[in-house]
Amino acid sequence: MKLRQLEARDCQFILPIVNEWWDGRDMTHLFPRFLxxxxxxxxxxxxxxxxxxxFLIGFFSQTHQDEAYIHAVGIAPKFRxxxxxxxxxxHFYISVEKKNVKKVRCITSALNKNxxxxxxxxxxxxxxxxxxxxxLPVHKNYxxxxxxxxxxxxxx
Numbered sequence: 001m002k003l004r005q006l007e008a009r010d011c012q013f014i015l016p017i018v019n020e021w022w023d024g025r026d027m028t029h030l031f032p033r034f035l036x037x038x039x040x041x042x043x044x045x046x047x048x049x050x051x052x053x054x055f056l057i058g059f060f061s062q063t064h065q066d067e068a069y070i071h072a073v074g075i076a077p078k079f080r081x082x083x084x085x086x087x088x089x090x091h092f093y094i095s096v097e098k099k100n101v102k103k104v105r106c107i108t109s110a111l112n113k114n115x116x117x118x119x120x121x122x123x124x125x126x127x128x129x130x131x132x133x134x135x136l137p138v139h140k141n142y143x144x145x146x147x148x149x150x151x152x153x154x155x156x
Contacts, residue, residue: 001046001047001048001053001084002047002048003044003045003046003087003088003091004044004047005040005041005043005044005045006036006039006043006044006045006055006057007040007045008033008036008037010036010045010052010055011031011033011036013052014031014036014052014055014074015028015031018030018031018074021075021076021077022074030072031057031072035057035071039058039071041095042058042059042060042068042092042095042096043055043056043058043059044056044088044091044092046084046087046088053076053079054074054075054079054084054085055072055073055074055088056070056072056073056085056088056089056092057070057071057072057073058070058071058092058096059071060096060099060101061105064103065100066100066101067101067102067103067104067105068092068096068101068103068104068105069104069105069106070089070092070104070106071106073085073088073089085118086122089122092104093156096156101156102155102156103153103155104124104153104154104156105127105152105153105154106119106151107142107149107150107151107152108149108150108152109147109149110133110136110138110148110149110150112150116136116150119152122154123154124152124153124154125152125153125154126150126151126152127139127151127152127153131148133148136150137150137151138150139151
C-alpha cells in the first residue's frame with residue numbers, strides 16, 4: 001500500500017469510479033478538474049499495485065489562514081474499515097500543520113449517518129446549526145434550497 005500526493009492524472013481514474021463508491025449516487029459534479037490541478041499539495045491517494053483504493057481532496061482556506069478544509073474523501077468499498085481513511089486524514093493534518101493550520105473543517109449531507117458517525121469517531125465536533133434534525137445540528141439550505149448540511153470542526 002502506498003500513500004502519495006494526488007496528481008492531475010488521477011482525475012482520469014477517480015471520476016469514473018466515484019458514483020460506484022457512493023452507492024450509485026451522481027457525485028462527479030463534486031470533482032471538477034481544477035481540484036486535481038491546483039490542490040495537489042494537500043490532497044492524497046492510497047494505491048495498491050498502481051490502483052487507487054482511496055483518496056482525500058483538501059486545501060487551505062483562503063479566508064481563514066489558520067484553517068484547512070477537507071472537500072472529499074473516498075475509499076473503495078472493499079477496503080473500508082481497514083484504517084485507510086484514518087491514514088489519509090492523519091496525513092492531511094500533518095501536511096497542513098506545517099503551515100500553522102489549527103482547525104480543519106468539512107461538511108456532509110444531513111442524511112449521511114455513516115459520514116457523521118465517522119467524523120465524530122475521528123474527533124470532529126458538530127458545528128451548531130440553525131435547526132435540529134434527529135438530534136443533529138443542521139445548517140438549513142446550506143448548499144441551496146433543500147440541501148441541508150452538517151458542519152464539522154476539528155482542532156489540531
